[in-house]
Amino acid sequence: MTASCGAEPLHLQVNGQARSLEGVPREATLLHVLRNDLGLNGPKYGCGLGQCGACTVHVDGVAARACVIPAHGVAHRAVTTLEGLGARGSWHPVQAAFEDAQAAQCGYCLNGMVMQAAALLARDPQASEARIRAELSGNLCRCGTHIEILDAVQRAAVRMRAGAMP
Numbered sequence: 001m002t003a004s005c006g007a008e009p010l011h012l013q014v015n016g017q018a019r020s021l022e023g024v025p026r027e028a029t030l031l032h033v034l035r036n037d038l039g040l041n042g043p044k045y046g047c048g049l050g051q052c053g054a055c056t057v058h059v060d061g062v063a064a065r066a067c068v069i070p071a072h073g074v075a076h077r078a079v080t081t082l083e084g085l086g087a088r089g090s091w092h093p094v095q096a097a098f099e100d101a102q103a104a105q106c107g108y109c110l111n112g113m114v115m116q117a118a119a120l121l122a123r124d125p126q127a128s129e130a131r132i133r134a135e136l137s138g139n140l141c142r143c144g145t146h147i148e149i150l151d152a153v154q155r156a157a158v159r160m161r162a163g164a165m166p
């Protein structure tokens with residue numbers, strides 16, 4: 001953060017690591033801090049208004065839109081970004097399923113789709129097609145890849161029910 005405004009130091013828990021930052025303005029969004037201060041570019045800036053889902057992260061395991069959350073509002077809470085979900089060689093089942101289903105065109109929406117789906121399947125691995133559709137209805141894909149995305153999430157659900165570990 002370039003400008004200091006006298007805000008309290010910000011203490012975050014991001015992807016299992018404690019991160020402390022100085023000079024983060026009270027109004028700074030979580031998305032801004034993740035991308036600009038911590039170099040975590042998994043969450044994307046789409047609308048900036050909480051309406052497209054591109055910026056989705058998990059806060060205490062719940063999908064949340066980082067573009068409208070004040071960073072200071074999630075101090076000491078567990079924030080997970082796409083980078084913390086899985087990595088090459090140890091993908092989260094949702095990430096692996098998206099790869100298998102080739103559920104991307106430009107890929108801009110994928111962070112949000114994956115994070116939203118991972119949060120859903122963590123609490124409901126039995127999620128029906130209708131439930132998955134409802135859960136992802138607020139995540140926009142301008143490329144129209146919805147059918148492949150739905151296929152990927154259903155594949156991930158099958159894997160998780162079969163014991164694949166997140």
Ligand code: FES
Nearest residue numbers: 046047051053067
């Ligand atoms: S960028 Fe956050 S919902 Fe669109």
Ligand code: FES
Nearest residue numbers: 105109141142143
């Ligand atoms: S794949 Fe391009 S916005 Fe979804």
